[in-house]
Amino acid sequence: xxxxxxxxxxxxxxxxxxxxxxxxxxxxxxxxxxxxxxxxxxxxxxxxxxxxxxxxxxxxxxxxxxxxxxxxxxxxxxxxxxxxxxxxxxxxxxxxxxxxxxxxxxxxxxxxxxxxxxxxxxxxxxxxxxxxxxxxxxxxxxxxxxxxxxxxxxxxxxxxxxxxxxxxxxxxxxxxxxxxxxxxxxxxxxxxxxxxxxxxxxxxxxxxxxxxxxxxxxxxxxxxxxxxxxxxxxxxxxxxxxxxxxxxxxxxxxxxxxx
Numbered sequence: 001x002x003x004x005x006x007x008x009x010x011x012x013x014x015x016x017x018x019x020x021x022x023x024x025x026x027x028x029x030x031x032x033x034x035x036x037x038x039x040x041x042x043x044x045x046x047x048x049x050x051x052x053x054x055x056x057x058x059x060x061x062x063x064x065x066x067x068x069x070x071x072x073x074x075x076x077x078x079x080x081x082x083x084x085x086x087x088x089x090x091x092x093x094x095x096x097x098x099x100x101x102x103x104x105x106x107x108x109x110x111x112x113x114x115x116x117x118x119x120x121x122x123x124x125x126x127x128x129x130x131x132x133x134x135x136x137x138x139x140x141x142x143x144x145x146x147x148x149x150x151x152x153x154x155x156x157x158x159x160x161x162x163x164x165x166x167x168x169x170x171x172x173x174x175x176x177x178x179x180x181x182x183x184x185x186x187x188x189x190x191x192x193x194x195x196x197x198x199x200x201x202x203x204x205x206x207x208x209x210x211x212x213x214x215x216x217x218x219x220x221x222x223x224x225x226x227x228x229x230x231x232x233x234x235x236x237x238x239x240x241x242x243x244x245x246x247x248x249x250x251x252x253x254x255x256x257x258x259x
Contacts, residue, residue: 001025001026001027001048001049001111001114001115001118002027002029002045002046002047002048002049003020003026003027003028003029003047003048003049003050003051003111004028004029004030004031004032004038004041004042004045004047004049004050004051004074005017005020005028005030005031005032005051006031006032006033006038006041006050006051006052006053006056006061006064007031007032007033007051007052007053007056007079008033008034008053008055008056008057009033009053010033012053012079012100013031013033015102016051016079016102016107017031019102019104019107019108022104023108023111025115026111029041029045029047030045030047033056034056034057034059035056035057035059035063035064035067038050038052038056038064039064039067039068042064042068042073042074043068046074047074048074048075048114048118049074049075049076049077049095049111049114050073050074050075050076050077051077051079051107052064052076052077052078052079053078053079053080054078054080055080061076061078070174070212070213071174071176071177071193072176073176074176075095075114075117075118075176076095077095077096077097077098077107077110077111077114078096078097078098079098079099079100079102079107080097080099080100081099081100095110095113095114095117096110096113096114098110117175117189151165151166151167152164152165152166153166153169153181153190154190155181155188155189155190156188156189156190157188162188164181164183164188166201166204167204167206167217167219168183168184169181169182169183169217170182170183170216170217170220170236170237170238170240171214171215171216171217171220171236171240171242172194172197172214172215172216173213173214174194174212174213174214175189177191177193178190178191178192179192179193179194179197182238182240185238194209194212194213194215197215198215201215206218206219208251208252208254208255209248209251210234210242210244210245210248210251210252211242211243211244211245211247211248212245212247212248214242216234216236216242218255220236220237220238221234221235221236221237222235222236222237223235224255224256227243227244229246230246230249231243231244231245231246232244232252
C-alpha cells in the first residue's frame with residue numbers, strides 16, 4: 001500500500017514516516033509540505049492513501065480535495081491537531097481522522113482499514129463481469145418482454161458474491177470510483193458511480209439523495225434536525241450521522257412535509 005504524507009511541519013512529516021517505516025506492507029512514496037506540491041504528487045504518484053494535515057500554512061486540505069475532486073482523491077486519513085475539523089473531514093469522504101500527537105497504534109488501525117478497503121476494491125472485478133453479462137442478457141431480451149427492475153443488488157464479499165435486498169439497504173455513499181453499500185450493519189463495495197446508483201433507485205421513492213455523496217433509505221432514518229441554513233443532520237437508526245446538502249433540498253423537503 002503506497003502512502004503519501006502531506007504536512008507543512010517537517011517534524012510531523014518525520015514522525016509519520018517513522019511510523020510508516022515500521023508497518024508491514026506500507027510504502028511511503030513521498031512527503032509534501034504545501035498545497036501545490038501535494039496536488040502534483042497525488043496526480044503523478046497516484047498513492048493509495050494520503051495522510052493529510054488539515055491546515056497547510058495559508059492553504060487547507062480542503063483546497064487540495066476540491067482541486068483533485070472528491071471522487072478522484074485517493075483514500076484520505078486526516079492528521080491534525082484540531083478536532084473541530086472532524087465533521088467537515090467526513091463530509092468530503094475522509095476515511096479516518098487521527099489527532100496529533102499521533103498515536104502509532106491509532107494510525108496503524110486507520111491504515112489497516114485502508115488496506116481492507118483497497119482489497120475489496122481489487123476484488124470487485126468479478127462483480128463487474130457478472131453485471132456485464134446481466135446487462136447483455138437484458139439488452140438481448142425481446143422488446144415485447146418487460147424486464148422488471150431487480151429487487152436485489154449484487155456485491156462482492158471476500159471470495160463470494162452476495163445478493164442484498166435493495167429495500168433493506170440503509171444508505172449508499174461515494175467511495176471514489178465505487179459506491180459503499182451499507183446494509184444490516186455491514187458495508188460492501190460496488191464498482192459503480194453515485195449517479196448510476198441514483199438512476200437505478202429512481203423508481204423507489206423510499207430512497208432520496210441528500211448530498212452528492214449520499215443516498216439514504218428513508219426507512220433507516222431515526223431523526224432529522226436542522227443543522228445550518230438549508231441543511232439538516234440525518235440520524236440513522238444504526239447511529240450514522242449524515243449532513244444534507246442545500247443543493248439536494250427538494251427530496252428532503254418532500255420528506256419533511258410528509259405526514
